[in-house]
Amino acid sequence: MRLDKLIKRQHKLAQRVRIKKIHGTIQYIAGVDVAQKAELLFGCIGVFEFPSLYVVDEAFAQASSTFPYIPGFLSFREIPVIVKTYKKLRKKPDLILVDGQGIAHPRRLGLASHVGVMLGVATIGCAKSHLYGDYTVPRLGRGRYTYIRDGKKRIGIVLRTRKNVRPLFVSPGNLVDMSDCRNFVLASTTKYRIPEPLRYAHTMAREKARELGSVDRWSFYGTAARIV
DNA sequence: GCGACAG
DNA sequence: ATCTTGTCGC
16 A cells, blocks of 8 residues: 555645644533444544533444554544544534544644644544653653653653553644643543543444444344334 | 554 | 453552
């Protein structure tokens, strides 16, 4: 597969990424995640009131997976269904937590940044593991963190959201800065390692993948109904 | 050539 | 990510 074309597109889109501190109030914060079942992708978004973290809206959409998973090019696989899901939301969030990297990416365009540019919304990349950049392990305790670096450039943080639990790899997606990343990820994380909006989206996506993703039980029931 | 490698 | 039950540990 030829990726040089996609690499150029990433560099171009990366120029549209804006790293700046959030201004104004964040009333709604969302989490988006994608689950897979065979050749289908299920995107889900949960919108939470902030800082109460009450669920105020949610949406899901499905699409066939076309692009394969290739480290560094995850966004080309998930962007389609994510955009489709976002359009179905009635309450648009002021900030979205995305399951993946932000600018902590070889070309500064991880999934969160790509989503942020495409939707023109503030996003934060919240990955469960490392992809790019150098870092040292942060000391124990919720809130402790170290920077993810690319040479002398700080491109993200390795943040502990809970004590004695593996840290998260957080980085600016779009329209947020490094401090916003730490503040909002911690503010939306309660008793688990993963921020609530992301946990919600993840759970919802998996449920959709299970019920609608497997074989066509629909044709089965349809046949049964006709037989009976 | 070898190791790394989001979901 | 997905395939998958019970189980060791804070």
